[in-house]
Amino acid sequence: MTAKPLTPIGRAERVRLPQHGDMLIPAKIDTGADTSSIWASDVRERGDMLEFMLFGKSSQYYTGRTITVPRSGYRVTTIANSFGHRELRYVVKLSIVLGGRLVRASFTLADRSSKVYPILIGRRLLKNKFVVDVAQGSPLVAEEKAELRRLLREAGIDEEE
Numbered sequence: 001m002t003a004k005p006l007t008p009i010g011r012a013e014r015v016r017l018p019q020h021g022d023m024l025i026p027a028k029i030d031t032g033a034d035t036s037s038i039w040a041s042d043v044r045e046r047g048d049m050l051e052f053m054l055f056g057k058s059s060q061y062y063t064g065r066t067i068t069v070p071r072s073g074y075r076v077t078t079i080a081n082s083f084g085h086r087e088l089r090y091v092v093k094l095s096i097v098l099g100g101r102l103v104r105a106s107f108t109l110a111d112r113s114s115k116v117y118p119i120l121i122g123r124r125l126l127k128n129k130f131v132v133d134v135a136q137g138s139p140l141v142a143e144e145k146a147e148l149r150r151l152l153r154e155a156g157i158d159e160e161e
Contacts, residue, residue, distance in 0.1 A: 003128070004129075006128075006129065006130055006131040007098075007100065007101055007129060007130050007131070008099070008130070008131050008132075008133050009098065009130050009131070009133070010029070010132070010133065010134065011028070011029050011134045012026060012027065012028055012029060012117065012144075013026075013027055013029060013098060013099065013121075014026055014027070014140070015096050015097060015098050015119060015121075016097040017054070017094060017095065017096055017097075018095050018097065019067075019094070019095060020054055020061075020063070020065075023061055025061050025118060025119060026117050026118070026119070026140045026143045027098070027117055027118075027120065027121050028115075028116070028117035028119070028120050028121065029121045029126070029132050030120050030121065030122055031122075031123055031126070031132055032082075033122035033123065034122050034123055034124060035077075035079070035091070035106060035107075035108055035122045035124055036105055036106065036107045036108070036119070036120060036122045036124065037089075037107060037109075037112065037120040037122070038054065038094065038107045038108075038110070038112070038118065038119050038120075039054070039055050039059065039110065039111065039113065039115070039118040039119070040052040040053065040054060040055075040090075040109035040110065040111075041054075041055065041056040041057070041062075041111070041113075042066075043090060043109050048070060048071040049068050049069065049070060049071065050068070050069045050073075050074045050090055051066050051067070051069075052066070052069075052090075052092075052109055053065065053066055053067065055118055056111075056113050058113060061118060069092050073092065073093065074090050074091060074092045075090070075091050076088055076089070076090055076091070077089055077091050077108065079108055079110075089108040089109060089110060090108065090109045091106050091107065091108050091109075092106070093105065093106055094107050096119075096125075098121065098125075098130070099130060101129060101130075103125060103129060105124065105125040106124065106125075107119075114151060116143075116144050116147040116148060116151070117147075
């Protein structure tokens, strides 16, 4: 069996979540992160089920649709950030279209409301499927600037400062 060639992607890409509609959602490619992460809100366990909503009410990608995952479809892990801070997070499998390829991968559910990108793609998803070429692909400059302006406004910081 011949291995499928690696798909080249840039440092930021627009992705699609098939179970979340046809929206193109900006994602940051982070080869320093082991696991992928997605913005989730209202995350809670109810009996043997995990319930959550993708994104948050302030996001243009928020639909308000509750996603329910049975106990066998999620797990809890400890994630350490670059500052060494550890936190418990739920991990679920989601399908994602990246670089024209449909991939099923694990994502931690996190509050990414203060991040420019609502989705972060880590090494495990990239391995043996994608090659990151920062010279290729287009950084999502307009989205980055708009999201930074929104975050500054929410923090009460004037852009002129």
